[in-house]
Amino acid sequence: MKYVPPYLKDVPETTNEMACVTKGAWPTWLQGSFMRTGAGKFVIPLSEDGSKPPAILQHFFDGLGILHKFTFENGQVRYISRHTAEGVIRRAKKDGFLSVTMFGLNANTPLKDAQDPCSALLGAQQSLWLPSGYLEPDAANLNVVPRRGMHLPKDKNPLSRGTASQKPEEEEVMVFTDFNMLQVCDAQTLEPKRLLTYADIDPELSGFGICAHPPKDRKIGTIYNYLISPEGVMSVFALDFRAKPAKLLWKTALPCPPCYIHSLAVTQDYVVFIRNPLHMNVSDMTKQVMEMIEYEEGVTTKFFVMRKSDGEHIATYEAPNFMFFHSVNGYDYVDKTTGDVNLHIDLCSYEGDYIPYREYNLSNVLDPGRPFMDGTLVRYELSAVSKANASKIQRATVAQAIPSVPMELPRIRKDMSMVPGYRYVYACAGNGGPSPGTEVPIGRYGTGIKTVQAAFFGSIGKTDWLTGKFIRWQPEDGESCPCEPVFVARPGSIEEDDGVVLTIVIDRKGTKSILVALSGKDLKEVARADMPQVYALGPHGSFIEGTKM
Template sequence: MKEPVAYNTFFVTEEDLKSVPPYMKDTALTPQEVKCPTSGTWPKWLAGEFVRVGNYKYTIPLAEDGSKPNAVLQHFFDGLGSLHRFRFANGEVHYNSNSNTEGVLRNAKRDGIVKTHMFGPNANTSLKYAQDPCSSLLGESQSLYMPAGHLAPDEMNLQVMPRRGMHLAKDDNPHSRGTASSNPEEEEIIVHTDYNFLQVCDAKSLEPKRLITYATIDPSLAGFGICAHPPKDRKRGLTFNYVISEKGELSVFALNYKGKPASLVWKTILPCPPCYIHSLAISDKYVIFIRNPLNMDVSDMSKPVMEMIEFEPGAKTLFFVLDKKDGKIVGTFAAPNFMFFHSVNGYDYIDPQTRLENIHVDLCSYDCDYTPYREYTLSNTIDPARPFLEGTLVRYELAGVNDAEKSDKDEGRATVAQGFRDFPMEIPRINKTYSTVPFYRYVYATGGNGGPSPGTLVPVGRLGKILKCVQGAFFNRIAKADWQTGKTWTWQPENGDSCPCEPVFIQRPEAAEEDDGVVLTIIINRGGTHSILVALDGKDLTEIARADMPQVYGLGPHGSFIEGKGMYP
């Protein structure tokens, strides 16, 4: 019997977009801050700003006068980015949003082609058959767009992870805007992505100010790679990432992000082929680079980036353990083939039986034969080839990291210490004050995707004579898991509301328990006319408050909460 097709990649046209949910279409923005209508009781202790990335454009005009057909971005990862900011004070919620990618639109109208990185099928490919044959579509086959020279702050699409700003070295880019803040931790946002770019934006207006690469921080950090989730060691003032040089060398590096400016602390070449990873892990003492069995092949630039990431069936998944102080590799561990996108947490501890140091690394694991996010094309959302793959929360153990009898070249075994079977979890978050804390308990995540959402009027997919997959929401519910007891909780919007996004936990000041706080997520209302910020109780995921947004939130992957002054004594 022929194997079923894993996912669909046909081109979605503007006409096809009627079958895509509103949170995966073009959406409006609210540049000027407004007060949100609320219900329930927003905690008065909640003071600060919740910043999220979102997608606000999938259709890209290719001419100022409309004389050319629009391009349609084809993958959830490729929608042009926007930033969304919720400000909390005295039980009130204020909101504003802004585009951080207007330069991509300007250039597309000028050049008749979309120039930015694209993970999914290249939006320019179909244009060759629709445009004037005398016109030139330079680079129309190139998905991994590699710009040359200086770019304006909004001329690349960065829409994965927003974080607090940090002091960055000056650059010679004449397109940079405004002045560098003397207090970037409070006045600027840095947007991260899976390419070697950093975008600096104003923390209030959300306007882009600078677009740099890691090579601006240190010339030795030129190259490809870079994960969108560089873990932070707040105690030491370090953050960690990886880079692939033009020679194909894969290196892990540490930055002093509290420095003025931030600076390179160490850089260590790993003895393995390059790969694609979306996040690293850390414990108190160590950095853990987990080599996905995903080779990044850039030999054919006409492939979508998602097809350049080649799964390596049967290859081991390797854990490289590096000392945070100097970057020395202190151990290598291997597990049977699995892949992951998001790590959750990690910690080192002394094993009471062996008296040796062990490490636990928690992540959302996939047992599969292709990268799951290839499924997140708009075409596969409209017409799923089969049920979406789901991540599983797994704890891997690396035993005897400091065993003096082992050489750092000996390969140990990474074993599964614990997991939550048949309980889908992805886009995980924890109480960040428990980062690297041994035997922390709770993980919050989205709890599956492609599931039914009873009562929703939001259209998802083509409802024809043959319904291949009952799909009510791209993300289905919020989930919580307790490592200590194995207990799980779920929350799904009621009354036809749907599609809760990544949950972000915020600890209550002076909390005595790890899950004492609120969880923030965004849903879309039953009719698909606007989105709603929701606060859930961190203990049992019951809803406690809502704030109505003035428009639909174009679904994006991640967000960060930035505490206000005095929130935590």
């Protein structure tokens, strides 16, 4: 861990909200909270007295969660953060081993020659810890997507903390991940309050799977996700998040084998489940989880289309083999030539047998075996949906693509979701630039300095579907590793890119991080705010409008 970049090491929390030192002019119209997840701890003690060596989490996805919150009001910026998986550490100290879902190498046995017999035999079974029964609100690691809270069924868990809010959309944050578990945190203090599964909302939603990015239709008040039942049946379901409590609207079984996906897609009238050609091979449980997820060579990627109104599966399409993490946007429209209803689904697509998350081991971040690869922004077209036969597979075609521009962690203007003809996508664009804190002395007398590796993320990019143009913002003065860009629109603005893009960089010395606001039009810096600590690199964030959070 000595040479791992500072943003992939243990970082402290800032539990008392503090004012940030700012530079430039933060827009006074920017009113609300910017919530971000992070991976705050990688070194986990396995004893109270330090008598045992610690467990070392060795994959970017596995770091124990921390929530960050920036509050904007009248041109001022305040900051607070809190670790949200302290119960995992308490259990590890008590048990003498780490029991939490681990994507990468089993942290209990980091060295082959040091493996204890049980861990060598159980392998990934020890990494696939799936909780059951009552759990404390910080007893699992959820560190992917933060969102507004929603009304939930009455809590029967005696280990929960605090009381359920009567205004969860204003007073609570819900954290999502890629398995069937949700974490509720206090929006002010960020303290974990409750752990639950979708089965606590409705018993029909017991099982595995779940994507961390359930798409939301804000107009009708629904979110959509997928589930693999204990019997191995994969389904898509719709949840009414405005109901008090939230309730299941429909669940539709899919005619395909289970797979791993990270997000779904929606249009105005349809939900689209894109089956990644990836499955979990459990025949060898000594493998780490990321190695158990296998690519299905030569298998087409299928699009299953369901009506939002009733969940009926109405059409199936397929495209040549590709995989994806993140959908960008989707919309349906009437083809002026044929009069048919077509769908456009925009993704960051990876073609071939390439599995990017296997690159995200910390050892590979230190010494990459090859350049990191991001997806290509591709628009897939599903034609004549209204005339389709669900039992007959049709061909999905590529309507448009922006090649030679690596794109990942894509974001758009929020009110452009499901809008035909939207133009702009903001994303992390490749890697590059030096990682601070990773320099080592070189030369006969150690008088030179060499950076060990490039930054995990290199720059922020903006693409335009209409013109195909691409612009990039690269941090300067030794700053590096901008995180996922989140666009916030100026209230009442007409132009789609009228607003600011929020991202976080780390300083040259690796001692602190900086929140940066860029112009949505040209990606030029507008303002910045110093954080009192290093931002523990995390995948996703959400901007929540209003000053009540």
